[in-house]
Amino acid sequence: MKRLVLATATAVSALSATSAFAEPLKIGIIESLSGAQTSTGRLYANAVKYGVDRINAAGGFNGEPVVVTEYDNAGGAPEAADKFRKAVADGVDVIFQGASSAIAGQLTEDVRKHNIRNPGKEVIFINLGADAMELTGAKCQFYHFRYTATAPMRVNALVSAMKEAGDLGKNVYSINQNYSWGQDMQAAVAAAAEGGGYKVVGEVLHDVNKIQDFAPFVARIRAASADTVFTGNWSNDLLLLMKAAGDAGLDVTFATAFLDQPGNIANAGKTALGHYIANNYDNAATDGKFAEAFKTATGHYPIFVEGHSAFALGALQQALGTVNFNGGEIDVTKIALALENTTYETPLGPISVRKEDHQTIRPVVVSKVVEKPKYPADDTDMGFQTVKVIAGDAAIYPVQESCKMERPKQ
Known part of the structure; x- marks a missing residue:
């Protein structure tokens, strides 16, 4: 004992x-x-x-x-x-x-x-x-x-909700951090293209939290004529990317996974308005x-x-x-x-x-940043408004073939 x-x-x-x-x-x-x-x-x-x-x-x-x-x-x-x-x-x-x-x-x-x-x-x-x-x-x-x-659950939820809302567009750019999570996001964005009715016009995997100036990446996004930018970036990599897009006057919609990380809304300011996130939970939902x-x-x-x-x-x-x-x-x-x-x-x-x-197997919430929400974020007048809740059975994907789970003997 x-x-x-x-x-x-x-x-x-x-x-x-x-x-x-x-x-x-x-x-x-x-x-x-x-x-x-x-x-x-x-x-x-x-x-x-x-x-x-x-x-x-x-x-x-x-x-x-x-x-x-x-x-x-x-x-x-x-x-x-x-x-x-x-x-x-x-x-x-x-x-x-x-x-x-x-x-x-x-x-x-x-x-x-x-x-x-x-x-x-x-x-x-x-x-x-x-x-x-x-x-x-x-x-x-x-x-x-x-x-x-996981990445497919978040991306598929974003595609469904944004397409239904008329905010997805036809040209999608994928920019992510170069490790397992970012690679999963890039693969999920590519896999959802046919069902989402969009073309992936560019893909980038970059170093994690080492990029100080995202202006060159924003220039590539502009050159690709992207309507929507899918990114699994978090921390400074998300904030600096969005700020660079805002400073350049780039008219795109961001589809994210971690926009609700504390401090992001306050630091991004009005640049965050209208952008999307797919997450496990949202108070407003x-x-x-x-x-x-x-x-x-x-x-x-x-x-x-x-x-x-x-x-x-x-x-x-x-x-x-x-x-x-x-x-x-x-x-x-x-x-x-x-x-x-x-x-x-x-x-x-x-x-x-x-x-x-x-x-x-769980619901996935898709939200976007608005002014005067029910639950303000970061002591600002901005926060998240629920766009759609994707039920668990609609969000899940097939078991990966690589999973060979051994169960305990009973």
């Missing part, structure tokens, strides 16, 4: 008298909590803690409060590997991570190898934001669950009840990755409600089996897990 963890008197009093002898479920957040991705990593951690607080308020699990420990990977895969080893030594049952597909690729392989070597002491990896296709393709494995949309509950608990409305990450914890809570270890040793495999059989109802629609690759 793993070592016991002391809980506060309040938490203990809410649980059964036998909780002192029970084994707690331990969650580890292996996230970028220092370095360039700190702001995003902290949002993932906020959402996990929000979800765990709800589980504990409802009585915890297995007779104990769920225990959460943060591990700072400092934005690097080697550091994440080190922190995974520390988490395993601490007896963590479930790890959460979202900022960076490179880190997720390291963690999913670490989890796979650990679980092979330690039958009966498995660890689950719940991926909140790493979108690289290979994670549910060549690297798919039973103990990895992805609770975020809901009845507002979840947004208000989140604000009551945390002091702010859910932003960027917090909403959909909180839903992943809701799915976990629902799954935990279907297994009972009677206070004894926790069987992680049984929790994983319960999770892949869970359909969680969110304010946007149901989220389920596809058993063949553990990609979530």
